[in-house]
Amino acid sequence: MNYNETQLIAIKDFLYKIADDQLIIGHRNSEWTGLGPLVEEDIAFSSIAQDKIGQAQHIYEILHSLGEADADTIAFTRSAADFKSCHLVEYPIGEYDFSLMRNFLFNHAEKIRFEMLADTSLEQLGKLARKYRGEIKYHTMHADTWVKQLGRANEESHARMQTALNETFNLALGIFEESEYAGELKKMGIFEGEVILQQKWIEAITPILEAATLVIPDKNTWQPVYGGRKGYHTEYLEPMLVEMGEVFRLDPKAEW
Amino acid sequence: MYGNAQIDSKDKAKSLTEGEDPIKLAEFEARIIRGEKIEPKDWMPAAYRKQLIRMIEQHAHSEIIGALPEGTWITRAPGFRRKLALMAKVQDEVGHAQLLYSAAETLGKTREDMINDLINGKSKYSNVFNYPAMTWADTAIIAWLIDAGAIINQVTNSKGSYGPYCRALERICSEESFHLKYGHDNVVFLSTGTQQQREMVQDALNRWWTPIMHFHGPPDKVSQHTEVLMRWKVKMASNDDMRYRFLDEYVPKIWDLGLTIPDPKLRKNEETGVWDYTEPDWEEFKRVINGDGPCNKERLQVRRWAEEKGAWVRRALLKAESKYTIPLA
Ligand SMILES: [Fe+2]
Ligand SMILES: [Fe+2]
Ligand SMILES: [Fe+2]
Numbered sequence: 209m210n211y212n213e214t215q216l217i218a219i220k221d222f223l224y225k226i227a228d229d230q231l232i233i234g235h236r237n238s239e240w241t242g243l244g245p246l247v248e249e250d251i252a253f254s255s256i257a258q259d260k261i262g263q264a265q266h267i268y269e270i271l272h273s274l275g276e277a278d279a280d281t282i283a284f285t286r287s288a289a290d291f292k293s294c295h296l297v298e299y300p301i302g303e304y305d306f307s308l309m310r311n312f313l314f315n316h317a318e319k320i321r322f323e324m325l326a327d328t329s330l331e332q333l334g335k336l337a338r339k340y341r342g343e344i345k346y347h348t349m350h351a352d353t354w355v356k357q358l359g360r361a362n363e364e365s366h367a368r369m370q371t372a373l374n375e376t377f378n379l380a381l382g383i384f385e386e387s388e389y390a391g392e393l394k395k396m397g398i399f400e401g402e403v404i405l406q407q408k409w410i411e412a413i414t415p416i417l418e419a420a421t422l423v424i425p426d427k428n429t430w431q432p433v434y435g436g437r438k439g440y441h442t443e444y445l446e447p448m449l450v451e452m453g454e455v456f457r458l459d460p461k462a463e464w
Numbered sequence: 465m466y467g468n469a470q471i472d473s474k475d476k477a478k479s480l481t482e483g484e485d486p487i488k489l490a491e492f493e494a495r496i497i498r499g500e501k502i503e504p505k506d507w508m509p510a511a512y513r514k515q516l517i518r519m520i521e522q523h524a525h526s527e528i529i530g531a532l533p534e535g536t537w538i539t540r541a542p543g544f545r546r547k548l549a550l551m552a553k554v555q556d557e558v559g560h561a562q563l564l565y566s567a568a569e570t571l572g573k574t575r576e577d578m579i580n581d582l583i584n585g586k587s588k589y590s591n592v593f594n595y596p597a598m599t600w601a602d603t604a605i606i607a608w609l610i611d612a613g614a615i616i617n618q619v620t621n622s623k624g625s626y627g628p629y630c631r632a633l634e635r636i637c638s639e640e641s642f643h644l645k646y647g648h649d650n651v652v653f654l655s656t657g658t659q660q661q662r663e664m665v666q667d668a669l670n671r672w673w674t675p676i677m678h679f680h681g682p683p684d685k686v687s688q689h690t691e692v693l694m695r696w697k698v699k700m701a702s703n704d705d706m707r708y709r710f711l712d713e714y715v716p717k718i719w720d721l722g723l724t725i726p727d728p729k730l731r732k733n734e735e736t737g738v739w740d741y742t743e744p745d746w747e748e749f750k751r752v753i754n755g756d757g758p759c760n761k762e763r764l765q766v767r768r769w770a771e772e773k774g775a776w777v778r779r780a781l782l783k784a785e786s787k788y789t790i791p792l793a
Contacts, residue, residue, distance in 0.1 A: 238538050241554050242531035243766070245774025246781075247562045250531075254555035258548055265544040280543040304777055361780035368776065448539075455600045456542035462658045464542035464600075 215396060218389030219330065220271060221292065222399060225387070225437055226321070227267035228293040231283055232445070233314055234260030235452060239301050249304075252350055256311070259343045263336070270332045284456040288446040294436040296379040298445045305358070305365075309372035312351035313380035313413065319344045320408045329397035352416050359420025370422050377425050381406070381432035480511035480692045496697055501627035504570040515698050516626050517571045518587070524564035525582045525589035529763050531557045533597040534606055542600065549646050553607060556639045563635065567628040583768045591749060592675040594757030601654055601661075601668035607647025609672065609714060613679040615640045616709050625697035648717075655721040662722075669718070670726045677744035680706040711739040 211219065237257035244250030268279035276282060296314060301307045322344060325337035358365040384402040393399045410424075417424055435441070456464065481489060488507050495502065502508055531554050538554060541547035565575045581587040592610055597603050615637060622633035654665035681703040684690055693699040712732075718725060729742045752760070 235539065238551055241538055241551065242528070242535040242558065243770040243773075244558075245770070245777035247528065247558050247565070249774075249777070250558045251555055251562065254551055254558070258551050258555070261544065261548060261551070265548075284543065303773060358777070358780050364776055365780035451539050454540045458542075459658055459660060462661060463653055464546055464657075464661075 211396075214389075215392060216274065218387070218392040218396075219398065220274060220276065221387055221389055222393055223267055223271050223274075223333070225292040227264045227271070228291045229297050229314070229318075229383070230260045230267070231264035232291075232293045232448070233297040233310070234258070234264060235448065236297065236299075236301055237307070237311070240307065245304050253307075256347050256350065259340075259347065263340055263343075266336055267333070270336075273332070280456065281460065284453040285460060286449070288441045288449055289439045291439065291441065291445060291449070292437050293441070293445070294379070294382040294385065295433050295442050296376065296382055298436070298442045298448070299379070300444055303368075305368040305372040306375065308351065308354055308358070309369065309376045310380075311347070312355050312416075313376055314383065315344065315347040315351050316412045317380070317383045317405065317409050319348050320412060321405055324400055324405065324408075328399060333398075355416060355422070356420045359417075359422045366421065369420065373417070373422050374425055378431045379433050381430060382434055382436060384409075385432065385434040385437045387437060480515075480689060481509060484509045493695065496625045496695070500625075501630060502625050503627045509696075511692075512696055512698065513571050515693060516629065517568055517573050519698065520564055520568040520571070520629055521573065521578045521581070522588050522590075524561045524568060524578065525587060526593065527557045527561035527564060529582075529589045529593045529767065530610075531561075532763055532766055533593055533595075533759075534603050537597060537600060537603045540600065541603075546650070550603065550607075553643050553646055556643065560632075560636045560639070563632040564629075567632045570628045579771060583764055583771055585755065585764065588753060591678055591753050591757070593763060594752050594760045595672070595675050596759050598671065599664055599668060601664035602671065604647060604650035604654055604665060605668045605672045607643055608651050609647070609676050609718075610679065611640055611643040611647055612714055613676065613706075613710050615644060616706050616713075617680065620700045620706060623697075624700055651721065655723055666723055669723055673726050674744045674748070676710075677707070677741070678746075678749045680704075680710065682746050682749060708739055711741070715739070 234257045237253050237260065240253040240257075241250060244253055264283070265279050268276075268282045271282065272278050277285075296310060299306070299310070319341075322337040322340050325333055326341070328334045328337065355369065359369045360366065384406040386402045387393070390399075390401050394401055414424065489509060492502070492507060492509065492512075502512075534550065534557075535554050538547065538550050541550045565578060568578060569575060578587070582589065592606075597606060618633045618637050618640065622630050622637060624630055651665060654661045656662075683704050684702045690699065711730075715725065715730065715732075727742050729740055732739050751757070755761075
C-alpha cells in the first residue's frame with residue numbers, strides 16, 4: 209500500500225510506541241535474571257523478557273522496511289527523547305510485587321492490543337499480531353496465576369500486591385495516552401484507538417483482580433501518567449538506554 | 465571443582481566405608497561394576513550420599529552464581545542477536561541450577577538448606593565465578609571456554625553411578641553445547657573484528673587464563689578416599705585428566721583465531737603427547753576459594769539480597785499441609 213506523508217508519520221509513531229514499550233519492559237524484566245524469588249520465576253521472567261524483546265525487534269524491522277534505520281541502530285543508539293515508551297515500563301524493577309503487577313497490567317493491555325490488530329490494514333503488523341497471540345497468552349496466564357496466588361495467600365502478600373496495584377495503576381493508564389494521529393490510524397483501518405483498548409483492558413483485569421481480592425483504585429482518583437508517547441520520560445529511561453547501548457556504541461559500525 | 469568430587473580435608477573418617485554393612489556394601493559395589501545406576505531409594509553407603517550431595521549441590525550453586533557475571537551483561541549486550549542469545553544462555557544456567565537442586569534433593573537435603581549453606585558461606589561453588597567479567601569480551605570468553613571446561617566435566621560425570629545426577633547432566637550437556645557455539649561465535653566475531661575488538665578479546669583471555677587453568681581443580685592427592693570414590697563412580701576422572709582434555713581440544717582452536725595464550729611454556733610434547741604448561745598459582749586458587757577473591761563478597765551479597773527480597777514470595781506459596789518431607793529411603 210502507498211501511504212502519504214502524514215499517514216506514514218502516523219504509522220511510524222504507532223509502531224515506535226508499541227515496540228519501545230516491548231523493548232523497555234523486556235529489558236527491565238531481564239534484570240531479574242539471577243535474582244528471582246525462586247529459580248522457577250527467574251526462568252519465567254527471562255522467557256517473557258525474551259519474547260518481548262524479540263517482538264520489539266520484529267516491529268523495528270517493519271519500521272526499517274518503512275525507511276527507518278535498522279533494528280539494532282533504532283534500539284541501541286537513540287536517546288530518550290526519541291523513545292515513545294510509556295512511563296510504566298521505564299521504572300526500575302523495584303521489588304517482585306512491583307514488577308509482577310506491572311507485568312500483569314501491561315501484558316493484558318498488550319494482549320488486547322494485538323487482538324485488535326489481528327485484522328489491521330497494516331498487513332505486516334497484522335501478521336505479527338496473529339503470531340504473538342500464542343506467546344502473550346502465556347504472559348497473561350503467568351501474571352494472572354501469580355496475582356491471584358499472592359493477592360490471597362497471606363496478609364503480607366495481599367498488602368504488598370494491593371500497594372503495588374495502587375502504585376502502578378496510574379502509570380498503567382499512561383499506556384493509553386491517545387496519539388495525535390489517532391484519527392488517521394482509524395481512518396486507515398490500522399487501529400481503533402486507545403479509548404476502546406482501555407475499556408477492554410478494564411473489563412479484562414477486573415475479574416482477575418476481584419478473584420485476587422485486590423481493589424482497583426476509585427475512578428475519581430485516576431490520574432493517568434502521560435507524556436511518554438510524546439518523548440517526555442521518567443528520569444530512569446536515559447541511564448537505562450546508556451547502559452543498553454554501552455557496548456554497541458563503542459563502535460556502531462563494528463559487527464558484534 | 466565444577467561438579468568434580470573434592471576430598472574434604474576436614475573429613476575425619478578414617479575410611480569411607482567405616483561402619484557399613486559389608487554384605488550390603490559388596491552388593492552395592494557389584495551393581496556399580498555391572499554398570500547399574502543407583503537410584504534414590506536404593507541402599508547406599510553414607511559416605512557416598514554425603515559426597516554426592518556435596519558435589520551436586522556445589523554444581524547447582526555454580527550454575528546459579530555463574531548466572532551473575534554474565535547476567536550483568538544482558539543489559540549491555542550489543543544488538544538484538546547477542547542480547548537474546550545471552551538471555552537464553554543465562555536462563556539455561558538458572559535452569560541447570562533448578563535441575564541440579566532437584567537431583568540433590570533426592571539424596572535428602574532440601575533446596576532451602578542448600579541455599580542457606582550457599583549464602584552463609586558453608587558450601588562452595590566454582591572458583592571461576594569469583595572473578596569479574598570486566599568487558600563484553602569477558603562474557604564471550606566465559607561462554608566459550610568456561611562452558612567448554614564445564615562440558616568436559618559434565619560429560620565425564622554423566623557416566624557416573626548416581627541415576628538422577630546422570631540424567632540431569634545429560635540434559636544439561638545438550639544445552640551447554642549451544643552455549644559453547646554461542647561463545648565461540650562471539651569470540652570469532654571479536655577476534656576477527658576491529659582492532660579495538662581484537663584487543664578486548666585478547667585482554668579478556670589474558671585475564672581469564674588463570675581461572676580457566678584453575679577450573680578443573682588442583683592436581684588430586686593420591687589417597688584412599690580418591691580410590692574409593694573412583695570405584696563408586698562418584699569421581700570419574702582426575703582433575704589433571706580433565707585439564708589435559710580441555711587443553712587438547714581448545715588450545716589449538718584458540719591459537720587458530722590468532723589469540724595468544726599468556727603462558728610461554730604451553731605446548732604439546734610431541735613425544736609424550738602430554739601438554740606442558742606453567743602450573744597456575746594454586747595458592748591464589750586456595751585464597752579465592754576460601755573467600756578472598758575479587759568478587760566473593762559481591763556474589764554472595766547479591767545472592768543473599770535475592771533470597772531476602774524473595775522470601776515473602778516463597779512464604780506466600782507455602783500451605784500448612786504441604787510441608788516438605790525428605791524422600792529418604
Ligand atoms: Fe532457555
Ligand atoms: Fe550450565
Ligand atoms: Fe553453560
